Amino acid sequence: MSVVTLAVDAMGGDHGLSVTVPAVAKMLSRHAHLNIILVGQAEPLAEAVQKAGLSGHVRLEIQPATEVVAMDDPVAVALRQKKDSSMRVAINMVKEGRAQAAVSAGNTGALMAVSRFVLKTLPGVDRPAICTAIPTATGHCHMLDLGANVDSEPEHLMQFALMGQALVRAVDGVSQPSVALLNIGEEDIKGNEQIKEAAALLKAAPDMNYVGFVEGNGIFAGEADVVVCDGFVGNVSLKTMEGVAKMIGNMIREEIGHSWLRKLSGLLALPVLSGLKKRMDPDRYNGASLVGLRGIVVKSHGGTSEQGFLSALEVAEVEARRNVPALISDALAPAATAGQDH
């Protein structure tokens, strides 16, 4: 098995080093053919590495970076002022070929802007997109775009579909993933012009298992392996999911707290609730891919736990091992590829 190297922004996210470094320790012990470059401010990083028992680990490299992109830094600050940020240096590692993927829990806007500036988009890709796995009744699907783009044209939705298809083929091993377009109720005015035109493009695409429209509730019914949408709609849908799941979780806790009888029954319900938690666990589904770039960048939720950051590292590892950007490039530039054959 070949060795894969991940560059990790150790400083990003709400909890920074206290989450990223322990997760890296677990990741290294899980995977024998994996190197990790931890990027961050020298002193606190060295301290965290020592605390995690990683000092002198043969498959761990430390790359100093003097600056940190704050969670509320505007994109312009991250892009123009903090050129030695841990986020940017980690992405530089990918650009320079020293790592196959970068992982950061830093702010999404900055991460997308810096990734796009440093790595550039793949040929045939107008706009990179954000894609993540979403739990469904039957397993999971991949949904994109989740907020990198607003006002996507039909051609962009088509590109998202091709990128999502290539990603799912690579990471889930599904040869002909089903692809759906997110739309509103079928009995109603069936979507806007953008969606109708995108549907026509997807229908006409060769080598695409297009299954039609899916509604917001259909995402979770396992109706499609890839759900394609504009970033505005996708972001609202994703955040709606998070909001509902969190509210239900809080309500369960409140209901349990209501009385001693309920506390007792709540205690007895723990196996059920932990089974539920395992299946809906946001940690388990942490790790969104920035697709369409000349390199792999995985975005972890800013407020994630050690376990969640570990999931994001796993996403990056799989994508690096399967070389997802090359697969996306093949899917998006069939003309160029065909040209090479002749």
Place this chain on the structure above:
Amino acid sequence: MSVVTLAVDAMGGDHGLSVTVPAVAKMLSRHAHLNIILVGQAEPLAEAVQKAGLSGHVRLEIQPATEVVAMDDPVAVALRQKKDSSMRVAINMVKEGRAQAAVSAGNTGALMAVSRFVLKTLPGVDRPAICTAIPTATGHCHMLDLGANVDSEPEHLMQFALMGQALVRAVDGVSQPSVALLNIGEEDIKGNEQIKEAAALLKAAPDMNYVGFVEGNGIFAGEADVVVCDGFVGNVSLKTMEGVAKMIGNMIREEIGHSWLRKLSGLLALPVLSGLKKRMDPDRYNGASLVGLRGIVVKSHGGTSEQGFLSALEVAEVEARRNVPALISDALAPAATAGQDH
């Protein structure tokens, strides 16, 4: 207390008479100052009325209609071919002033099209919208538009805000409801042009408690009394909520079914789960308002239960009693109103 009359499409929805008529029976027994006109096909309706013990009820009127709009009928069929449908006749009752509100569990597209055609929009309203209450951590909010419109212009979002504000003032008795615009992550490219322009309009509006952007997860945090969005985005968000809640419910049931120990603990967890169900109950939040029309039309979920249809009847009753269309008209045509004052 004055008497309010509701016209009920007895045939609409997945379950038709078996749900609508028993719900009407309960509604009549709950409210002494309420008349109901049941609209439907004479024979089956008479049978259902008798079965529900409503024959000869002094506050119940039967209005025959020969046709039924099927759940999958295209809008054009409902509008042009089925002119004697129970849905249309119920809306005609409102138009003729014989009822103050119509309630139907029939298909949304048909209901909106027929309502708009028969009742017409209020002065100052370019596009009617669909609005419903959504459960939040602190109670509920009202969200609109939920699918009547796609590609809403900033001016339309402004009208939705005014209509939502008037509705919440009337039905919840909140004098200055907080109003938010649904948008994507603040750290990202902050929304599209449409949202930015709508924000400027809302900020500049007198007598509007505009609280800024809310994200998909913020809907449930109780951040705003009125959440305004384009119908495409709102419909995807609403259906996403339904999908997540349903998936979690199914997962709880599956987890309980996994083993005898879990079945036992699941049984003991019933008080907790029923408390949860009560708060998230889709029946309780059933009943979406078609706002912006010259009359009240309430849309019940097609697959709802008797209890759910009862909730939709309650929504219609409150709106009729408070005369919501007049309040919306005042809010949307301030110039006309101001003119009358001088």
